[in-house]
Amino acid sequence: MKKNIKEAIKEHLYANEFAADPNNPGFVDRFIEHTKAAEWGANWRINSVWHDAKECPERKRNYLAQCKNGRFNVIPDSMNWDNFYKKAEIIRWAYIEDLLPNMED
Known part of the structure; x- marks a missing residue:
């Protein structure tokens, strides 16, 4: 725990x-x-690390998207972002590497 x-x-x-x-x-x-x-x-x-859904993620970078229904999805690309985020009801997203702990001293 x-x-x-x-x-x-x-x-x-x-x-x-x-x-x-x-x-x-x-x-x-x-x-x-x-x-x-x-x-x-x-x-x-x-x-x-979280970005508003209106901000388009960089192409070909994995990101985690939180949808309006509370679910999370890992998405590998942001092609056609304007249509996609509205249809999927994405409210925010973050690059996967930004969610991982920094292991540097």
Whole structure:
């Protein structure tokens, strides 16, 4: 089961000895601010890769499209995009490689 972001941040902070004294009010304030900032950053990253359906994807690039009915489809090309996205009721799309985690350090 995946951890929620707050649990992951807390684990990271404790593992890196950020919590030398968890009863210290300064630590609690910093923890809350770090948690909020990381959560905001994670949400931004998740949402930043999605494009509005009116924006045409590049040709011959795989992308994931979310349709109005809630389904997702992997589509290999954007030929005839204007007609296709309206007919398929696509509301947003993202390039597959943008959805994959960045494994670089």
